[in-house]
Amino acid sequence: xxxxxxxxxxxxxEMGQEVTLRCKPISGHNxxxxxxxxxxxxxxxxxxxxxxxxxxDSGMPEDRFSAKMPNASFSTLKIQPSEPRDSAVYFCASSxxxxxxxxxxxxxTRLLVL
Amino acid sequence: AQTVTQSQxxxxxxxxxxxxxxxxxxxxxxxxxLFWYKQPPSRQMIxxxxxxxxxxxxxxxxxxxxxxxxAAKSFSLKISDSQxxxxxxxxxxxxxxxxxxxxxxxxxxxxxxxA
Numbered sequence: 001x002x003x004x005x006x007x008x009x010x011x012x013x014e015m016g017q018e019v020t021l022r023c024k025p026i027s028g029h030n031x032x033x034x035x036x037x038x039x040x041x042x043x044x045x046x047x048x049x050x051x052x053x054x055x056x057d058s059g060m061p062e063d064r065f066s067a068k069m070p071n072a073s074f075s076t077l078k079i080q081p082s083e084p085r086d087s088a089v090y091f092c093a094s095s096x097x098x099x100x101x102x103x104x105x106x107x108x109t110r111l112l113v114l
Numbered sequence: 115a116q117t118v119t120q121s122q123x124x125x126x127x128x129x130x131x132x133x134x135x136x137x138x139x140x141x142x143x144x145x146x147x148l149f150w151y152k153q154p155p156s157r158q159m160i161x162x163x164x165x166x167x168x169x170x171x172x173x174x175x176x177x178x179x180x181x182x183x184x185a186a187k188s189f190s191l192k193i194s195d196s197q198x199x200x201x202x203x204x205x206x207x208x209x210x211x212x213x214x215x216x217x218x219x220x221x222x223x224x225x226x227x228x229a
Contacts, residue, residue, distance in 0.1 A: 033217075043205065043219040056216070089157055102149070103217060105159035 002026075004106035006092050012112045018080040021109045024073055025094030033103060034067055034077050035091040043091075049075065050097070082113045116141045118208050120220035127196045128228050134181075135191045135223045137206030143167075146210040148182065148189045153222070154202040162204070165189065193225075201227040 005024040013019055025032045033048040047057040049069045057067070064083070069075040079086055089110050093103040117140045127133035139148070150162040165173045165182050172180050177197075181190045193200055206220040 042221050045216055048216075091159060093159070102147075102161060102164060104161070105151075108157045108159075110157070 004092055004094050004104055006106035006109050008109060010110045013082055014114050015083055016081045019082045021077040021090050023075045023092030023106060026104055029094035030097045031095045032069060032075050033093040036088045038088045084113045087111055087113050116208055116210060116218050118206055118218050118220040120206050120223050122223045124224045126226040126228060129196055129198060131196055132192060132194045133196055135204050137189045137220060139187050139208050141210060143210045146208060149207040150191045151205045151207060152202045196227050198227050198229060201225055
């Protein structure tokens with residue numbers, strides 16, 4: 001299996017622009033998680049899905065952030081408009097189901113907003 | 115709410131020596147899982163080892179082992195025969211069966227390995 005796939009691996013954009021991060025979970029996994037990692041706040045859970053349905057989005061910082069999972073093999077995290085404080089590494093992770101204890105992480109997307 | 119605390123921001127170890135990374139957690143649940151993840155400079159999060167709370171036996175994966183003290187809510191990671199490739203950030207994590215099934219991560223411990 002290819003593991004969790006994220007694209008792009010690096011993104012540099014200017015403040016105010018829309019940013020879309022993409023994730024393909026491991027085939028057969030039904031739960032998907034989006035995390036953000038910064039030096040100041042560590043690893044934060046933003047939102048997670050089970051069977052393509054958002055279960056908890058309480059970690060989403062504000063309305064500028066949105067996430068979708070249109071099917072079992074694809075999810076997006078969108079930031080519109082982006083701000084410099086959104087600069088971070090964004091990870092996607094998947095697990096077999098919501099109860100399954102182990103999450104497998106993608107390589108992350110390093111986002112820099114200028 | 116559950117919390118995970120890693121009190122050592124940085125640790126260093128000589129190659130081939132043994133090092134122990136500390137982790138404590140707070141929970142009122144009796145059934146949960148604990149993990150150690152490794153994050154090398156590549157930023158990839160790699161699962162190192164996991165422990166089910168209902169198991170008394172400490173988990174072991176090759177050179178990595180844990181000391182799980184349920185009553186003390188302590189979950190330390192021991193790395194034996196340290197190698198240069200072990201240099202990374204290590205995160206302790208907790209996952210319970212309530213609280214929305216979230217995994218809670220500690221702040222991390224950066225491990226340096228000296229040649």
